[in-house]
Structure formats: C-alpha cells, structure tokens
Amino acid sequence: xxxxxxxxxxxxxxxxxxxxxxxxxxxxxxxxxxxxxxxxxxxxxxxxxxxxxxxxxxxxxxxxxxxxxxxxxxxxxxxxxxxxxxxxxxxxxxxxxxxxxxxxxxxxxxxxxxxxxxxxxxxxxxxxxxxxxxxxxxxxxxxxxxxxxxxxxxxxxxxxxxxxxxxxxxxxxxxxxxxxxxxxxxxxxxxxxxxxxxxxxxxxxxxxxxxxxxxxxxxxxxxxxxxxxxxxx
Amino acid sequence: xxxxxxxxxxxxxxxxxxxxxxxxxxxxxxxxxxxxxxxxxxxxxxxxxxxxxxxxxxxxxxxxxxxxxxxxxxxxxxxxxxxxxxxxxxxxxxxxxxxxxxxxxxxxxxxxxxxxxxxxxxxxxxxxxxxxxxxxxxxxxxxxxxxxxxxxxxxxxxxxxxxxxxxxxxxxxxxxxxxxxxxxxxxxxxxxxxxxxxxxxxxxxxxxxxxxxxxxxxxxxxxxxxxxxxxxxxxxxxxxxxxxxxxxxxxxxxxxxxxxxxxxxxxxxxxxxxxxxx
Numbered sequence: 001x002x003x004x005x006x007x008x009x010x011x012x013x014x015x016x017x018x019x020x021x022x023x024x025x026x027x028x029x030x031x032x033x034x035x036x037x038x039x040x041x042x043x044x045x046x047x048x049x050x051x052x053x054x055x056x057x058x059x060x061x062x063x064x065x066x067x068x069x070x071x072x073x074x075x076x077x078x079x080x081x082x083x084x085x086x087x088x089x090x091x092x093x094x095x096x097x098x099x100x101x102x103x104x105x106x107x108x109x110x111x112x113x114x115x116x117x118x119x120x121x122x123x124x125x126x127x128x129x130x131x132x133x134x135x136x137x138x139x140x141x142x143x144x145x146x147x148x149x150x151x152x153x154x155x156x157x158x159x160x161x162x163x164x165x166x167x168x169x170x171x172x173x174x175x176x177x178x179x180x181x182x183x184x185x186x187x188x189x190x191x192x193x194x195x196x197x198x199x200x201x202x203x204x205x206x207x208x209x210x211x212x213x214x215x216x217x218x219x220x221x222x223x224x225x226x227x228x229x230x231x232x233x
Numbered sequence: 234x235x236x237x238x239x240x241x242x243x244x245x246x247x248x249x250x251x252x253x254x255x256x257x258x259x260x261x262x263x264x265x266x267x268x269x270x271x272x273x274x275x276x277x278x279x280x281x282x283x284x285x286x287x288x289x290x291x292x293x294x295x296x297x298x299x300x301x302x303x304x305x306x307x308x309x310x311x312x313x314x315x316x317x318x319x320x321x322x323x324x325x326x327x328x329x330x331x332x333x334x335x336x337x338x339x340x341x342x343x344x345x346x347x348x349x350x351x352x353x354x355x356x357x358x359x360x361x362x363x364x365x366x367x368x369x370x371x372x373x374x375x376x377x378x379x380x381x382x383x384x385x386x387x388x389x390x391x392x393x394x395x396x397x398x399x400x401x402x403x404x405x406x407x408x409x410x411x412x413x414x415x416x417x418x419x420x421x422x423x424x425x426x427x428x429x430x431x432x433x434x435x436x437x438x439x440x441x442x443x444x445x446x447x448x449x450x451x452x453x454x455x456x457x458x459x460x461x462x463x464x465x466x467x468x469x470x471x472x473x474x475x476x477x478x479x480x481x482x483x484x485x486x487x488x489x490x491x492x493x494x495x496x497x498x499x500x501x502x503x504x505x506x507x508x509x510x511x
Contacts, residue, residue: 100488106479106482110480111474159415164409168406172493172496176426183434191334191337193334201344202348204424205421205424207420
C-alpha cells in the first residue's frame with residue numbers, strides 16, 4: 001500500500017506543477033528495474049496530435065485527474081441545485097440521503113481541486129436546463145445518468161493512470177459512485193441497482209473512454225473541454 | 234495499449250525478449266496490428282498466452298496477475314456459495330423484492346466466478362475450485378443462525394459485499410500490467426459496491442436505521458464480530474488533504490469518511506474470510 005508520506009510528496013509536486021515527472025519517478029521507484037509493471041508506463045504514451053480548442057484537461061495523470069475533477073464538478077453542482085428548491089414530495093429519508101450524496105460529490109470535487117492546485121482546470125460553466133428540478137422523476141433520472149456515467153468513467157480511466165497511488169484514489173471514489181448509482185436506481189425502481197442496463201452478460205459494470213463520457217456529459221457542460229492530450233491507453 | 238512500447242521496455246531489462254516471444258520482430262508488429270482489430274475481451278487471452286509461453290508459469294510478468302485473479306476468484310466463490318445456499322434455504326428469505334434482489338446478486342456472483350475462471354484459464358494458469366462443502370457460513374458458530382434468521386443472513390451479506398469492495402480495491406495496483414484485466418477487475422469492483430448499497434438499503438428498511446447505502450465512519454451496524462471488515466473506513470484525510478470542511482464547505486467527518494471507500498490488503502482479507510472455510 002502507498003504510504004501517507006509518498007501521497008503527501010505527490011501533493012507537493014502537484015502544487016508545484018511538476019506532477020508528471022514526479023509521478024513517473026515514483027512510479028519507477030515502486031517497480032524497480034525489472035518489474036513487469038513497467039510495461040504500463042510504456043503502454044501509456046499519449047497521442048500528441050492536438051488540434052482541438054477549449055479548456056485543455058492536460059496530459060498524463062494530471063489530465064486524468066482533471067477529467068475526474070470535471071465530472072465531479074457536474075455532480076456536485078447538480079446535487080447542490082436540488083437543494084435550492086427540492087422537488088415536491090421529497091421524503092425526509094430521500095432528503096437526508098441525497099444530501100449525503102451532495103456532500104460526497106462536493107468532497108470529491110474539492111479534493112481534486114486541492115490536489116491539482118495550479119494544474120487544475122477552472123470552474124466549468126454548467127447547463128442543467130434540460131432537468132426539471134421540480135419533478136422527482138426528472139431529478140432522479142438525471143441523477144441516475146450522472147452516477148452510472150461516473151462509474152463507467154472511473155472504470156475506464158483506471159488503465160490510463162500510471163501512478164499507483166492515483167489508481168487507488170480513483171478506486172476509493174468509484175465504489176462510492178457505484179453505491180450512489182445503486183441507491184438512485186432503487187429509488188426509481190426498487191431492485192434495479194445492478195440491472196442489465198448497467199451490467200453486461202458477465203455481470204460486469206461497463207467502462208467508457210474519456211471521449212465517450214465527455215460526449216455524453218456535454219449536454220450539461222457549456223465550457224468546451226479539450227481531451228485530446230489525455231492518454232488513450 | 235501500444236504493444237511495441239511494452240516490448241521495447243521489456244527488451245531494456247531482457248534483451249532476449251524477442252527470441253523468447255517469437256524470434257521475429259516483424260511477427261510481433263503483425264500481432265500488434267492484429268490486436269487492434271480483435272474484440273477487447275479477447276485481448277487478455279492473446280497477451281496472456283504470449284507472455285506465458287515466453288516466460289513460463291510464475292514469471293513476474295504473469296504470476297502476480299494469476300495469483301491476484303485466483304484470490305479474487307476465491308472471494309467470488311465464497312459469495313456465490315453463500316447466496317446459493319441462502320436463496321435455497323426454505324423460509325429464510327421472504328418472497329418478494331428481497332428474494333428477487335438476492336437471486337439477482339447470486340446470479341452475478343456466479344457469473345463472476347465463471348468470468349474469472351475463464352480469464353485465469355486463458356492466461357494459461359489454473360483456476361482454483363471450491364464446492365459447497367468447503368465453506369462454513371456460520372464462521373465456526375459466530376453466525377449460527379445465518380440460514381434461519383434473515384437479519385443475520387443480510388448482516389453477513391453486507392459484510393461480504395463491503396469486504397469484497399475493499400479486496401478488489403486493494404488488488405488493483407497488482408493488475409496494472411494488463412489494461413484489460415485491470416479494467417475487468419474494476420468493472421467487478423463497482424458491481425460489488427452496487428450490491429453492498431442494495432443490501433444496506435434492505436437492512437435499513439428492516440430497522441437498521443443507522444445503516445446507509447455507504448459506509449459511515451468504521452461503523453458496520455452489525456457489531457464487533459465483523460469490525461475487521463470496517464476498520465480503517467473512517468479515514469477523513471486523502472493524499473494528505475483533509476476532507477472535513479474542505480475549502481470552506483460544510484463536510485462532516487461522517488460525510489468525509491463516506492465519500493471515500495478504503496482498500497484492505499490481501500492478508501487482511503484472508504484473515505477476515507478464513508473462518509468461513511470449513
């Protein structure tokens with residue numbers, strides 16, 4: 001397991017904007033010369049063709065962390081907005097647990113913002129006009145979309161991460177998103193926590209690439225995001 | 234995944250890699266082109282056999298992955314056998330949504346067993362096999378009414394699911410050498426978390442009012458007997474960042490702990506599940 005010390009050193013590196021080189025050095029340090037895991041670093045060279053415009057998420061692990069930060073911004077803002085004027089008929093239990101989810105997503109967003117420091121993308125301009133916040137059905141349908149999307153996003157991002165510490169961090173968050181997804185799904189239809197619209201025939205969740213996730217999320221994001229420097233394998 | 238990059242890196246520490254693999258650089262390039270066209274699910278098979286053939290069983294390249302997948306398979310066997318017996322126990326689970334959900338979860342765990350067996354076999358390794366008689370779900374009497382008392386059954390189910398989530402999380406870094414296997418393991422990991430969430434909701438609905446779909450602090454809502462599965466979940470600092478009231482937002486210690494699930498080591502997990510073997 002990664003030690004607290006190495007995590008703290010990573011954080012310092014992030015705030016210095018030197019995350020990439022340190023990640024690489026730490027990564028190699030974990031492995032030693034002949035470790036099989038070395039192949040992961042080799043397999044993760046990014047695509048350098050960048051003709052896109054918009055907010056650049058960045059490359060390497062910083063890019064993936066910014067990608068996660070963007071998704072957490074959407075989720076946190078969505079759940080915060082629910083509580084501006086809760087939908088009619090919201091129960092005490094729903095209000096309490098949706099409030100928990102809001103706090104979790106804010107915690108995720110602010111964690112990434114703090115960890116990325118000077119490398120963080122700016123706050124995104126979001127667009128929730130497609131959601132009717134006075135309607136329970138509309139709010140829960142959107143919540144389901146965000147939570148399921150988050151699960152597939154983190155699952156797909158795992159292989160793009162080179163620093164083992166960050167892989168574990170992504171793992172710490174994705175299972176919480178999956179807990180949210182199951183709860184929201186059960187609110188919509190009890191027993192749908194892991195149905196065939198989420199899982200494949202082997203009972204595995206799905207994984208999506210950043211491009212696929214950002215395309216699906218684009219309805220809710222006005223800020224143009226440039227993911228072309230993210231690692232692709 | 235850029236296969237040529239991988240081979241090049243391996244060549245730096247093992248100049249014989251080309252000879253071991255195939256002996257012809259051109260053939261590997263062809264393989265690389267080919268691999269871009271085959272179904273993702275088939276890739277671990279192709280890579281697995283290639284490296285297995287080159288380095289033999291137990292090499293550092295594949296041995297860690299074999300061992301890790303067999304560890305995951307063992308946990309899936311525990312869960313699978315637990316739900317098979319629970320669903321088959323007459324009078325244990327009331328008909329209705331509860332039975333439906335537990336049947337669904339049973340089927341998922343069975344599918345995970347089959348998936349992991351196939352993956353391990355495709356790597357050229359031997360999957361472990363367990364049968365019902367290998368297990369003692371009373372954990373040597375600790376849960377003596379597990380198949381006659383629905384609340385005990387759900388408490389053990391919650392513990393298995395939450396523990397499973399921690400186990401997969403703790404093993405992820407051991408799978409980084411294979412993108413496809415890592416992704417598959419992550420895709421199982423989040424399903425276990427969905428199960429945990431639902432079982433927790435079931436317990437909450439039956440009166441365990443402090444139990445939420447997520448883990449608060451290191452509380453199980455069950456008791457000291459399962460505490461080892463929850464120790465360490467109360468962490469509120471991540472990568473040196475204090476999550477409580479982060480950046481001026483009101484985030485309680487409870488919410489900070491809930492927002493991040495924590496991994497456990499293989500040794501921790503084995504200590505937890507050992508009593509469940511006959």
